[in-house]
Amino acid sequence: METIQGSEPRMPAPDKPFPVTVLAYPAEMIGAKETYEKVSDQITGIPIRQPNAKFWFVGFTIAFALFLLFCVAVGYLLYRGVGIWGINIPVAWGFAITNFVWWIGIGHAGTFISAILLLLHQKWRTTINRFTEAMTLFAVICAGMFPLLHLGRPWVFFWLLPYPDTMTLWPQFRSPLVWDVFAVSTYFTVSLLFWYLGVMPDLATVRDKAKTKWKKIIYGMASMGWRGSAVHWKHHQTAYLLLGGLATPLVLSVHSVVSFDFSVAQLPGWHSTIFPPYFVAGAIYSGFAMVLNLLIPIRRIYGLQNLITIRTLNNMACVTLATCWMVTYGYIMEAFMAWYSGDPFEKHMMWDRAFGAYGWIFWSLMLLNVVIPQLLWSRRVRTHDMALFFVALSVNIGMWVERFVIIVQSLHNDFVPSSWKMYYPTKWDWFTLFGSIGLFLTLQFLFIRYVPMISISESSELIAQRKEGQL
Amino acid sequence: MPEPQIEYEEKTLFGLMAEFEEHEELLNATRRAYADGYRCMDAYSPFPIDGLAEALGHEYSAVPLITLVGGIIGGLGGYFMEWIAMARLYPINVGGRPHNSWPNFIPITFELTVLIASLSAFAAVFVLNRLPQPHHPVFNVPEFLRASSDRFFLCIEAVDPKFDREKTREFLAGLKACKVTEVEE
Numbered sequence: 238m239e240t241i242q243g244s245e246p247r248m249p250a251p252d253k254p255f256p257v258t259v260l261a262y263p264a265e266m267i268g269a270k271e272t273y274e275k276v277s278d279q280i281t282g283i284p285i286r287q288p289n290a291k292f293w294f295v296g297f298t299i300a301f302a303l304f305l306l307f308c309v310a311v312g313y314l315l316y317r318g319v320g321i322w323g324i325n326i327p328v329a330w331g332f333a334i335t336n337f338v339w340w341i342g343i344g345h346a347g348t349f350i351s352a353i354l355l356l357l358h359q360k361w362r363t364t365i366n367r368f369t370e371a372m373t374l375f376a377v378i379c380a381g382m383f384p385l386l387h388l389g390r391p392w393v394f395f396w397l398l399p400y401p402d403t404m405t406l407w408p409q410f411r412s413p414l415v416w417d418v419f420a421v422s423t424y425f426t427v428s429l430l431f432w433y434l435g436v437m438p439d440l441a442t443v444r445d446k447a448k449t450k451w452k453k454i455i456y457g458m459a460s461m462g463w464r465g466s467a468v469h470w471k472h473h474q475t476a477y478l479l480l481g482g483l484a485t486p487l488v489l490s491v492h493s494v495v496s497f498d499f500s501v502a503q504l505p506g507w508h509s510t511i512f513p514p515y516f517v518a519g520a521i522y523s524g525f526a527m528v529l530n531l532l533i534p535i536r537r538i539y540g541l542q543n544l545i546t547i548r549t550l551n552n553m554a555c556v557t558l559a560t561c562w563m564v565t566y567g568y569i570m571e572a573f574m575a576w577y578s579g580d581p582f583e584k585h586m587m588w589d590r591a592f593g594a595y596g597w598i599f600w601s602l603m604l605l606n607v608v609i610p611q612l613l614w615s616r617r618v619r620t621h622d623m624a625l626f627f628v629a630l631s632v633n634i635g636m637w638v639e640r641f642v643i644i645v646q647s648l649h650n651d652f653v654p655s656s657w658k659m660y661y662p663t664k665w666d667w668f669t670l671f672g673s674i675g676l677f678l679t680l681q682f683l684f685i686r687y688v689p690m691i692s693i694s695e696s697s698e699l700i701a702q703r704k705e706g707q708l
Numbered sequence: 709m710p711e712p713q714i715e716y717e718e719k720t721l722f723g724l725m726a727e728f729e730e731h732e733e734l735l736n737a738t739r740r741a742y743a744d745g746y747r748c749m750d751a752y753s754p755f756p757i758d759g760l761a762e763a764l765g766h767e768y769s770a771v772p773l774i775t776l777v778g779g780i781i782g783g784l785g786g787y788f789m790e791w792i793a794m795a796r797l798y799p800i801n802v803g804g805r806p807h808n809s810w811p812n813f814i815p816i817t818f819e820l821t822v823l824i825a826s827l828s829a830f831a832a833v834f835v836l837n838r839l840p841q842p843h844h845p846v847f848n849v850p851e852f853l854r855a856s857s858d859r860f861f862l863c864i865e866a867v868d869p870k871f872d873r874e875k876t877r878e879f880l881a882g883l884k885a886c887k888v889t890e891v892e893e
Contacts, residue, residue, distance in 0.1 A: 423823040693856075
């Protein structure tokens with residue numbers, strides 16, 4: 238058994254490029270030869286010296302071009318209205334809500350890694366938590382835009398907020414859609430605070446290592462004059478742990494609230510009590526896949542294999558596989574309950590889902606989300622970064638397709654056959670989807686260039702713990 | 709005329725700073741300094757060290773209490789906001805539910821509890837640590853640039869009643885410090 242703390246004996250494996258445990262699992266959480274100085278030089282080297290400039294510029298250009306596409310798509314949407322999308326009645330929620338649910342789900346992995354695994358003392362999270370928290374922020378930014386754009390009149394979005402207006406109106410606090418406003422905005426705010434609190438000491442390290450005047454000034458301001466005093470650390474660590482404790486129920490609540498948007502409605506395919514846990518598991522599933530998709534290339538290009546070890550990748554793959562089965566259980570239960578309820582509308586929905594007009598999408602979802610991830614049972618796939626990358630890509634696409642099936646397929650075939658209608662996305666739907674990926678990647682590229690993407694203080698803590706023999 | 713000159717130097721001296729290579733050495737040195745009677749001192753490290761704040765005599769952090777109070781205010785305030793809006797200012801009958809339909813108010817109450825508690829915890833760190841603070845005398849020591857990456861420092865401040873330039877320097881040098889520097893105000 239692989240122990241949690243990584244205190245198991247380590248041995249070199251002749252056929253593998255990394256040290257392994259007795260049972261041939263990858264053993265290292267951080268490279269064996271790392272020192273405080275090497276780690277801080279390596280991590281701060283990226284914002285200070287900005288290596289791999291060519292890769293960065295090419296990647297950033299592509300991402301920014303997609304982001305400009307997003308601006309065009311949103312600009313045209315504001316000019317013409319939501320009619321440019323393929324939505325109709327009955328399919329009033331098309332790509333916009335699919336994208337919303339998908340993006341917010343992706344964000345969940347960051348909070349899961351930084352908060353829940355912090356409380357569970359999972360030390361392998363140390364070198365990836367900063368990166369995944371940033372990913373959470375960017376994913377929530379992308380997510381938050383879609384319900385607003387879908388409002389029809391996004392410029393009056395503030396009607397969703399409780400404020401004493403001249404019309405003496407108040408939001409309907411009994412509605413899950415208003416709960417969503419509070420859940421998503423709280424989630425973004427708490428994620429931002431948690432991320433900034435963690436990154437502040439690392440920004441101080443960049444400040445101290447910076448060579449040019451402007452970098453010293455900018456990172457100096459961003460680090461708030463942090464000087465690493467023991468008393469400061471005590472308050473900081475207490476608050477960090479408390480924020481972790483607060484973010485843990487929060488992250489579970491956010492996707493539960495998102496799932497209420499569906500399950501509170503009476504539509505077959507939506508009206509189901511399994512939705513909250515099923516959505517949360519799916520959120521963590523797609524989020525881990527996105528972390529893998531982003532980290533694996535960055536780890537290779539920036540040469541971070543000594544910090545983000547094979548063990549970390551292997552553990553993430555294990556979490557992905559576990560959540561894959563939770564999601565699969567959700568699929569099985571949906572089908573079972575449709576049959577067991579005896580409700581003809583439910584039964585029809587399930588039959589139509591598998592064999593109706595959108596049947597091919599349902600089966601590709603099963604392939605992408607259930608069949609292909611079974612490769613993760615193989616240790617060779619889990620410890621091979623490129624294989625893992627493609628499995629994660631399959632999960633990411635699969636989870637988007639899952640949201641699409643839940644939303645569009647359930648809506649297009651409701652109670653009265655006379656109101657059934659197909660939904661076909663327009664080019665503006667696709668532009669908005671790919672444009673939002675552009676926005677996400679643009680922010681991600683800016684992050685890896687200007688902010689230390691691995692926690693320096695926590696990595697140094699790992700080294701200190703290894704010196705004490707705790708690791 | 710030597711006396712005023714000494715006075716001038718004493719005035720500009722903030723304290724004496726010892727530099728260590730390992731976090732355990734800093735922890736031991738801090739414990740020894742506290743046992744020796746020094747109180748006005750601070751330790752600096754690139755990562756949090758378990759027990760270091762306690763060794764300096766700071767057992768207690770007000771952050772949890774502030775967070776709790778923030779959470780209670782957030783929860784009660786959130787519920788009150790929903791109640792006043794839905795039951796008093798703008799009562800609407802939704803499916804025959806009572807105006808004060810509390811189960812429907814729980815999600816927002818919860819979210820606001822977490823929001824205000826988190827904001828309080830975050831603000832508490834800045835207020836209690838007196839940050840942002842752009843300048844501090846310890847930054848005058850050139851070696852202190854390494855305090856955020858790979859060196860550990862203990863600074864005994866001149867305001868400490870037991871502080872004596874020579875004796876404190878000898879004391880710090882005897883604590884396995886690799887270097888002792890004067891920190892100017």
